[in-house]
Amino acid sequence: MGHSSQNDSPSSNTTRLTGAEIVWATLEGEGVRDVFGYPGGAILPVYDALRKFPIRHILVRHEQGATHMADGYARASGRVGVAIATSGPGATNMVTGLATAMMDSVPIVCITGQVSSKVLGSDAFQEVDITGISLPITKHNYLVTRTEDIAPAIREAFLIAKSGRPGPVLVDITKDAQQASAEFNFDAAAPKAYRPHPMQSHNADSITDAASLIREARRPVILAGHGVIQSGAIEQVRALSERMQIPVACTLLGLGGFPASHELCLGMMGMHGEAWVNQAIQQADLLIACGMRFDDRVTGSLATYAPNAKKIHIEVDPAEINKNVKVDVALVGDLKQVLEILLPHISSRANSPWVKEINSMKGECAVRDIRNLPDNGHLYAAHVINDLWNATDGKAIVVTDVGQHQMWEAQYYKHDQPRTLITSGGLGTMGFALPAAIGAKIACPEKEVWVIAGDGGFQMTSPELSTIAQEHLDLNIAIINNGFLGMVRQWQEFIYEKNYASSPILSPDFVKLADAHGIAGATVSKRSEVDSAVKTARASRAPFLINFLVEKEDSVYPMVAAGSALHEMIRRPDNPMIETAEDA
């Protein structure tokens, strides 16, 4: 690594430690207080040394859970999350979590044990080439075979994970490197400064171009992505929006980056965005994309995407520029910094007919809103989420899984604060919610945390209930139980003529399952019971699971079918109840 060259006089902070101790000492030096992991042969030296360090280790039930916990921890707090596993199967179990973090640019560091350097490449017991396997799903990774390289590798891993466009970094450490000793000096192991991407650029000309596009636009829309939250550009985006009266549409991961209750907030865009949001984008004459990447789930068909709009793209990763959507001005750099340079060039505008126009579209759609339907005995997921939002005052950290409930949450839980919605957007990883919520709760113990999961996805990682019990975590779980892999069923209904191939799913009695873990719970099937169940859960000061038995064949509306133009939406039927199983 070559960091030690100027370090001719070892400072008084140098001590001789085993590699295993160096792992913990380096994590401690990086400010780590909690790690999520699972032991095994090749990482046992590290576990043996754990008790000497003031770090909390949360024993998970599956290494995928450890990676999602580290991920939820990072998303909730902005700090780097850490997961630890053994070689071979421990390491391969991390693959889904690494890919999830990679797709959503979440800073985590995963440490894996590896067989001894002498037997590397010999198919030794539990040997797997995890640096090879994880190459495309990590921002960077290391195979460390020498004790003296451990501290520099871990320190560099932290720097890389959180710098530029964040992402997961894996450090694979051979057992002999953990066992041998070396001089440890935290400061001397500091990495060289992070190299910003050399193609980042925003010169005075491009700033002026962007400013004049914004000034001339009559129908501008800001597209706020995950970058708004990650760069901490919440105030700057708000300033831009308010000064010029520019409405803001959020991506799924951008929700909370702009307050949902703000009069200029349109809500979520894309495949399940409300009609007025997608209409506004399609009719816009300028899109100001802030820390988002024009994913296919937000653009629909690219050929017809925002045909009359000029586009400004403010983004930290140069590889995203012109990738999916060709833009007119690209400002490549940290969003917050770029906006701070741009804002002085933006004057203010009092009111905007454009916003009024969008608001009139809004009113028209809202009358058919499912929340306004009278309670006639049917329980809709939208009811549950709306009531949960009310009961928690919109202030909980909500961690969702993947499927219909994820979209309903995005539509009906209004997030005013950043880092209060945690969800797997890019990879769409079922099983994410429960472990990620554990990570979020450990990162923010003072916050109220709710899991919202489907009956399918919950079963993918439900053994982590045991982790909740063992760690005495106070988090609440809402299962939106429709007896189906709901989103699959919806696609089968719309696209495959209701051929419900393998989408009905049997579940255990979730309340009994919780009970088996010493976790209290309740089953709710009427709207009138929702509020009191949520109140019980909140008052319990202990984990609580609510099994919401909702309409079985309800669908998420509106929906832009994959590959359709963004304005070609399947709209909410006027009376959705006619469509349900019981009535049929």
Next chain:
Amino acid sequence: MLHTFVALVEDKPGVLTRVASLFRRLNVNIVSLTVGRSERPGVSRMTIVALSSTSAGHRIMASLYKLENVLEVDDMDQVANVTRELALIKVGATPQTRSHIFELVEVFRARIVDLAPESLMIEITGVESKIEGLIQVLIESGDPILEVSRTGRMVMRRGHHTSRVLEAMRVAAVHESEAKDTAVFDLIEEESNFQK
């Protein structure tokens, strides 16, 4: 179109895989890839030729820079440069059929580097079209081509240009290892007649 990039990368295990894996991920076919030492210790130089759409150049370059071990990338399609490839060609030839091959080799400014009773080996340096030209002529004159080994394209900017990134880095260790390096460069002696 063919895109040509020169990448300066850290000389560490696995770096080649990272670069190759990137192209696979982008679903871009690598036409040729040459790797070797550069003028700096610890830094390798790659010339990568890839077949992809015209607009993909920016994304490939930006993605290369996202690899932590990549120090500098130069898009050679944009600049005046010298392009060379080296090929070894083994041709079946008996004492009776050799002489016209000697003439061809002369015309192409190549040279014979091995002579056996039933074959000979030609070394040729130049741009791809020159190498392909020689191969074509050999085929047309009925000489059996037994083996071809080509290095792939190597490219260098014309004129005074040194790597910006490396200059900025001013690798501290340069001085110590310079002695060793000149030894390496001494081996590359007689390659002066390229431009003629």
